[in-house]
Amino acid sequence: MSMPELVRVTIDEKDVHVAKGTGLVETALSAGIEIPVFCYEPRLGAPIGACRMCLVEIEGMPKLQAGCTLTAQDGMVVRTARTSSKAAEGQNATLEFILVNHPLDCPVCDKGGECPLQDLTFRYGPGKTRMNFEKTTFEKPIPISPAISLDRERCILCYRCTRFSEAVSEDGQLVARNRGAMSVITTFEDEPYSGPFTGNVTELCPVGALLPTQYRFEARPWEIVDVPTVCGMCPVGCNTHATVREGKVKRVISRNHPEIDEGWLCDKGRFAFTHLRAADRVVEPIHRVRRRGFEPVSWPEALDVAESLLKAADGRAVVALSGSETVEEAYALAKLMRQGLGSHHAVLPEEVSAGLDAYRLPLSAIGDAQTVVVLGDVPLNESAPIVDLWVRAARRKGATIVQTADDPAVSSTERVVLIWSGPGGRGGARVGELAERLGLAGKDGCGAFYIPATPNGRGVADAWAACSDEEPAREPDSIGLLVVSGDEAAGNPNVRALAERAEAVIVISMFHGLAAGWADLVLPGTSYLERDGTYVNLEGRLQRLRQTATPPGPTELEWISQLAARFHVEIPPYASAVFAELSKRCYGGLSFGEVGERAPLRGYVEAPVHVEVPPVPEPAEEPPSGTGLHLVAYKPLFSGPAVERVPELQFQRPQAEIELSPDDARTRGIANGDRVVVSAGGVSVELRARVSKDLRAGVARVALEHSGGLLGNVEVAPAGAGVTA
Amino acid sequence: MSLVTEIQEIAAQYPQSRSAIMPALHLAQKKYGWLPREAFEEVGEALGLTPAYCMSVASFYDMYHLEPVGTHIVEVCTNISCALVGAQATLEAFERELGIRPGETTADGEVTLRTVECYGGCGWGPVVAVDQRYHEPVKPEDVPRLVQDLRNA
Ligand code: SF4
Ligand code: SF4
Ligand code: FES
Ligand code: FES
Secondary structure, three states: OOOOOOOOEEEEEEEEEEOOOOOHHHHHHOOOOOOOOOOOOHHHHHOOOOOOEEEEEEEOOOEEEHHHHHHHOEEEEEEEOOOHHHHHHHHHHHHHHHHOOOOOOOOOOOOOOOOOOOOOOOOOHOOOOOOOOOOOOOOOEOOOOEEEEOOOOOOOOHHHHHHHHHEEEOOOOOOOEOOHHOOEEEEEOOOOOHHHHOOOOOOOOOOOOOHHHOOOOOOHHHHOEEEEEEEOOOOOEEEEEEEOOOEEEEEEEEEOOOOOOOOOOOOOHHHHHHHOOOOOOOOEEEEEOOOOOEEOOOHHHHHHHHHHHHHHHOOOOOOOEEOOHHHHHHHHHHHHHHHHHHOOEEEEEEOOOOOOHHHHOHHHHHHHEEEEEOOOOOOOHHHHHHHHHHHHHHHOOOEEEEEEOOOOOHHHHOOOOEEEEOOOOOOHHHHHHHHHHOOOOOOOEEEEEEEOOOHHHHHHHHHHHOOOOOOOOOOOOEEEEEEEEOOOHOOHHHHHHHHHHHHEEEEEOOEHHHOOOOOOEEEOOOOOOHEEEEEEOOOHHHEEEEOOOOOOOOOOOHHHHHHHHHHOOOOOOOHHHHHHHHHHOOOOOOHHHHHOOOOOOOOOOOOOOOOOOOOOOOOOOOOOOOOEEEEEEEOOOOHHHHHHOHHHHHHHOOEEEEEEEEHHHHOOOOOOOOOOEEEOOOOOEEEEEOOOOOOOEEEEEEEEEOOOOOOOOEEEEOOOOOOOO | OOHHHHHHHHHHOOOOHHHHHHHHHHHHHHHHHOOOOOHHHHHHHHHOEEEEEHHHHHHHOOOOOOOOOOOOEEEEEEHHHHHOHHHHHHHHHHHHHHHOOOOOOOHHHHEEEEOOOOOOOOOOOOOEEEEEEEEOOOHHHHHHHHHHHHHHO
16 A cells, blocks of 8 residues: 655644544544544544534634544644634534533433533533523433433434434434424334444433433442453454443443444343343252252352262263353363363364464454455344444445355455355354465455354363363263353253253253253353453454453352362462463463453464364255255344343344245245245244345245244245235 | 336436435325325335435425325415514414414314425515415415415315
């Protein structure tokens, strides 16, 4: 790339040199000068100059200018409110105008204390009001969804929220109704604002108009601590702050990592944290006693039981992992089992391959790509939502999005990114092979991504492999003990089937709903918000998790450490110390402190030991045959043990519908909204049809929970006569 | 021809189909008399826009009705130039004559009375539009005759 042309701009008598075309707000910032803004937000696209908060005086221009709409030009002389009384008066008047109908109910507003309107009024606004008439009032707050409350009186009509909806998430649901002073923010009729990304508007809103309902009246800014951590709900690993008050998480907000999330979060990562306080949370160990059923036991008793179960298994133990354990927890569990008990068997949550490591890129590279190839038919916004936002950003910037690597765009453009989002990817190996075949290795801006099923599958596999070089002998003929680590494993039907064959079962789970009934010993699990440690995300980026909330009991690492001591295996109860031990083996000796608050993409120093353990099998992709369609049943974003326990997310659960390509719908005489019957091998389910333009012909798509167990080749036909749309 | 197809035909004449939203909304309003929920759903479907977006555009303009209206519409400009020459008195005359307030429709569903912003006839205020036809200037004493004409129409 050529060097950008530098220009000299004078701001408040200070000279700065910036690249030509840099926004004036950023230019001023580089001189340490603030141009205050409300509506300006570069992540939302081109500036719209709606609020006039950013007024500045520009030499040679007769009137004050909206600074946010200008870019740096050579020789520009700019005066902000600090040196121009005209600009100061302009900003003062702007604020007086914005406040004409603003209720100024800061004492009862959740935004109070962290509100840009409050801050800027304090710094630039009038100290007194001249408005002595009644202000416009509205019904308030209006639930624009079960998760978000809208207070129209506080809205300053900056249009950040509607621009997000139109130009970032591209859902077009949040709009302004009416005109001028009568404008209000609204959705269509009484429809709730829904989709994977709605919660972002609560952070974009510069006033207390759009607020998360869960946080309503929960805390004041001086009572809280924002703890930096990462989201553990999907393999993206968005950087977050958990807002904590008195040991409890009160909300989750973004912590912009420009390479991963650009400051956006999905609603699952943002709103699902209340699963920490689920009514069926397991808070103490539970032991099955013959004839007496299940009874709670103390931690020392529980560890006695665990010890005897492990001893009785005599090396015939199998560990089923979830992929949501921290690297350290997985390592501790592996060390106990493998070094302490000689038990080398694990059921990993998914296949993991090092075949992609040569094609690693930051997620932001998708946004800069010229061609994005999305392979597989699992919608990205269901499996790794932020990746979907990057693909949308790429398309807006002119990239071609295609569904096959044979597309001519792939060979005719320079920056090509592959994304594998579907079953049968062999942990990334197949997309790695494809990248190699296309010659993407070492090419600038080219690379490949694989969307794993679990948030830390790679880290868990690394940890398990790092613990011992010994390969497991063949699977034990009989399973003496099955240790089920975590809720995803506990909810996995294949793991349940293994439990049938096991002589004893220990389940580590957060929820009674998942643990009850089948375990000899239940040990309370913790959430990613309650642990210290590291995760490896889908880019292969090692990131730091922090304990944000106090768990109801010891964390996994703490009690595994104690249990291991009984088998003369030394495991420190601190993530930092465990990391120090395992880092030598898989992360090139990186220290815990170096992992970093905003972790860089380091890539793997040396390929970790490949793990030869059978993962839970993935359904193979079969080509559709005959008149049938290939049914892809995907795990929806809004599903799983945590989401099921969050009332504010229930309206986001997937509908009982099947997506069809326009071609397949037409040939079958099916219109959008029609009832259809989906069948294979004598099993059938009735669903509503949705015609999706972005679906390939020959493929049908359904949320797993509505698939009726169907998969692969299915017939789709209109439901019986008499049923109309 | 269905509304959706009709709109798509118009949209084909624009480089970007979304630019056809204004005529599309007019067509929908012709079909329903005003713009109910279904109108926005159909316009949205035809142009590949969300119903929310279509509603947002329609709500910006005075000539689209988001509520049911009467057979005839009387619109009185109350913006500044007309206000200075007595628009308020004209409006009140209509209120008396029709027995309704601005924004309301007579019980028989015949006439809707509304106030609007500048009609661009500022030099001849107060400006009143009856079923989109301008009358200027309209003094309070002209109102009974106008209403009578309307009722006889
Ligand atoms: S609701 Fe908030 S973000 Fe949306 S326009 Fe109003 S002030 Fe701006
Ligand atoms: S996209 Fe994934 S990592 Fe990011 S907030 Fe959502 S669930 Fe969490
Ligand atoms: S910040 Fe410049 S106009 Fe709003
Ligand atoms: S003010 Fe009434 S027409 Fe302009």
